[in-house]
C-alpha cells in the first residue's frame with residue numbers, strides 16, 4: 157500500500173504541485189522561497205517505494221492503467237497484471253469520454269466519474285480539465301445535488317472524512333487517520349442546507365468532494381492537499397431518518413452548546429494538526445450557523461464561507477461586467493434581492509462595500525441602494541425588532557410590502573437577484589415588471605440546483621423580448637428566441653473559490669480579508685472579453701477557467717501581500733506567472 161511518508165516526500169518538491177516545464181523555464185522559487193527542483197528531479201524517484209505491482213494498480217494517486225509503458229511494467233512488477241497493449245493518456249481520455257456519453261442518466265455519469273477518481277486520479281483530473289464545460293454539470297451543480305439526495309443508495313467507497321457526534325473528544329485522532337498530512341484546503345459542511353435542497357445530513361458529503369475536485373481542476377491545488385469533511389450532528393430530514401440506506405447518525409440535529417462545542421473542537425484540531433495556513437472553507441451550513449461560524453473564527457483562523465463570500469465575489473464581478481453593457485456606476489443602480497440569507501446578505505454587503513469605496517460615502521449610505529425581500533416581504537425598518545441580526549442592516553425606511561411583485565413595483569430595481577433557494581419565484585409578472593422600467597434588465601437567478609432556479613434562461617429571454625441580461629447559479633443551455641441565440645452566464649462561486657484558494661495558499665495568507673474578495677471579484681470581471689460582451693455574457697466561459705483562476709489567485713495574493721497578511725516572502729515579482737507555475741497538472745509522470 158502507498159505509504160504516507162513516501163507520498164508526502166514525493167510531492168514535496170514544493171508546497172504546491174509544480175508543473176515541471178514551467179518550473180524549469182520560469183526559474184522561479186517555490187512558496188518556501190527555495191529554488192525549484194529540476195525537471196529530472198521531478199521525474200518521480202519514489203514510486204518504487206510507494207507501491208508496486210498489484211497495489212500500484214490499485215493506488216489511485218499513481219495508477220496509470222493501460223498507460224504504463226513496457227519499461228514501467230518491468231520495473232514495477234506489473235508484467236502480466238495488465239493486458240499486453242499499452243495506450244497513452246489521450247486515448248484513455250477519449251475512451252472514457254466516449255463511455256460517459258453513452259449514459260443517458262446524469263447520475264450514472266456522476267458514479268462513473270467518481271469511480272474514475274477512485275481508480276486513476278490523474279486521468280480523472282485530465283478529463284475534468286479538458287472537458288470542463290461538459291463535466292462541470294456532472295461533478296458539480298446540478299447533478300451533485302441529486303447525488304447527495306441519493307448518496308446512501310449510490311455509496312460505494314467512502315470519500316473524505318466523517319466527523320460525527322460519536323467522535324467528540326477524539327477529533328484530532330480522526331484527522332490523523334487521514335492518509336495525507338500536507339493539507340492546504342479543507343471544505344467542510346454539516347449538510348444542513350445543501351444547495352437549495354435543504355437538510356441532507358451526512359449525505360452532504362458530495363458537496364465538499366465536488367468543491368475540492370474543482371479546487372484541483374479549476375484552481376490547480378494538489379488533490380492530496382485537499383480534504384473534504386462532513387460533520388454529522390444528525391439531521392432533521394424525516395425522510396432520511398426513515399431511509400434504510402441513510403449513511404448518517406439517525407437522530408435529530410444537535411444544536412446550541414453541543415453543536416458549538418463539536419465545531420470548536422474541530423476548529424482547534426484543524427489548527428493543531430495542520431497549522432495556521434490551512435484554508436477552511438465552510439460550505440452549505442444553514443444561515444444561523446454559517447454567519448456565526450464565520451464571525452467567530454475569521455479573526456483567529458484562515459476561514460472562508462463560500463456561500464456568503466464566494467457567491468458575493470462572483471456576483472459582484474458579474475454586476476460590474478454587466479454595467480459595461482447597461483452603463484452607470486454601481487451607486488446609480490438599484491438592487492432588489494429575493495432571499496436574505498447567506499448569499500443574499502453576503503452579496504448585498506460586498507456590493508455596498510465596493511460602492512462605498514467608489515463613492516467614498518459611508519457604507520450605511522451605500523446599503524440604501526439595496527433592498528431585500530424575505531419570506532415575509534420587503535425588509536423594512538418597522539420590522540427591525542423581529543429580524544435576525546444579519547438582516548438588520550437592510551431594514552430601510554419604507555412602508556411594508558408583502559410580496560416580491562409588489563416590492564418590484566415599489567422599488568423599481570435595475571438589478572433583480574434571486575438567492576432564496578426556492579425555485580420558480582421569478583414569475584412572468586415579476587420579470588415583466590422589472591423589464592417594464594429597464595431597457596436591459598439584469599436578472600440573476602442564483603439558486604441551485606436547476607430545479608430551484610428562480611426562472612429558466614428561456615423564460616428570462618422570452619418574458620423580456622430578449623432584452624434581459626441573464627445569469628444563473630446552475631447552468632442553462634443557450635436559448636434560441638425569435639431567431640437569435642442567447643447564451644446565459646453561470647453566476648456560480650466556482651469561478652471564484654478555486655482561484656481564491658490558490659491565491660491564499662501560494663501567498664501563505666493567514667487570514668481572509670474582505671479586500672481579498674474584492675480583489676478576486678475585480679480579477680474575474682477583468683477576464684470578460686469584448687467578444688464575451690458582444691454575446692451578452694457577463695462571465696467569461698468556463699473553458700478558460702485555469703487562466704482565469706491564475707489571474708484571480710494573483711490579484712488575491714497581491715492584496716494579501718499589500719495588507720501584510722502573506723507569510724511567503726519574498727513576494728514573487730510576477731504573480732500571474734507564479735500562480736500558473738504552481739498549478740497542479742494531470743499529465744502522467746514517468747516512473748523510473
Ligand SMILES: O=C([O-])CC(=O)C(=O)O
Pocket residue numbers: 296297350351352440462463603604629648649
Ligand atoms: O454549489 C454551488 O453550485 C453553489 C453554492 O455554493 C450553493 O448553491 O450552495
Ligand SMILES: [Mg+2]
Pocket residue numbers: 351439440462463
Ligand atoms: Mg454552497
